């Protein structure tokens with residue numbers, strides 16, 4: 001049997017009559033990073049807080065087979081990191097990182113602080129005042145502080161949400177490298193799909209308190225499992241089997257829950273010049289067009305599919321005709 005670090009079984013969190021987390025089962029391997037992804041209010045933070053011991057919960061929470069439910073927060077050996085790093089303003093950077101290292105000899109503590117600062121790319125920042133740090137630097141210090149005592153599990157709640165997108169992307173990649181480097185087992189809550197897919201080995205999709213599906217980013221994209229998860233990931237439109245067959249995509253073998261073919265973002269592309277020549281492809285009319293991250297995207301009414309996003313090689317005007325082809329590798333049956 002594979003080794004299990006954190007194990008959740010039937011975990012539920014209720015606030016009065018509201019069931020914020022509803023019967024979640026999840027096993028995590030040692031050193032694994034799992035991101036919980038879901039819309040606002042789906043119960044991600046409540047689940048994380050229950051694991052930390054900050055929220056009463058039903059069901060079981062075990063670490064290496066032993067229940068941690070009776071263990072108080074500070075004895076669980078779990079590290080925490082939040083959106084706002086919650087650094088102590090009255091301590092300098094070094095003092096913040098050393099906070100969880102009480103009981104360690106001075107020299108050893110200083111060494112650990114320097115090592116953590118190097119890990120997060122802030123070597124030499126020991127004496128800096130917290131108020132002088134940028135948002136990104138503050139979150140790096142918060143990460144160093146959380147990792148310094150070598151927690152057996154790191155719990156991160158939207159650690160990058162307060163940062164702008166470019167910084168978030170950079171820090172997400174750095175975080176992944178740091179967690180791998182340290183072999184840290186981590187549960188990571190975010191509502192940002194790109195961040196989840198960058199940081200985690202496996203991503204869990206939450207909706208209305210339930211864990212809908214857990215898988216590696218590749219698994220989720222190739223088989224989202226349900227229309228709800230597919231929609232959350234940005235798949236669409238969803239084509240009935242008959243339409244899919246007309247496009248040369250007969251249903252895959254095996255039972256299909258709803259028998260719909262879901263198109264991933266980028267599944268439709270235009271063959272430039274073909275519309276004018278009347279060549280292969282579905283006929284489409286452009287509604288609007290925009291440049292997104294260096295790629296032209298047209299919203300178009302596509303024959304037999306309805307309104308959909310189509311990647312194009314150049315900008316198009318409303319009313320332009322396109323010949324649209326489907327990339328079967330960017331589709332999934334749900």
Ligand SMILES: Nc1ncnc2c1ncn2[C@@H]1O[C@H](COP(=O)(O)OP(=O)(O)OP(=O)(O)O)[C@@H](O)[C@H]1O
Nearest residue numbers: 015018020038039040041042043044045046047191
């Ligand atoms: N302390 C609380 N008392 C009452 N209801 C709460 C409390 N904390 C959360 N809730 C409710 O529980 C549900 C789940 O909230 P939770 O914060 O876990 O979701 P989330 O997915 O983390 O959302 P967000 O991304 O907005 O933080 C929501 O309906 C929320 O309003």
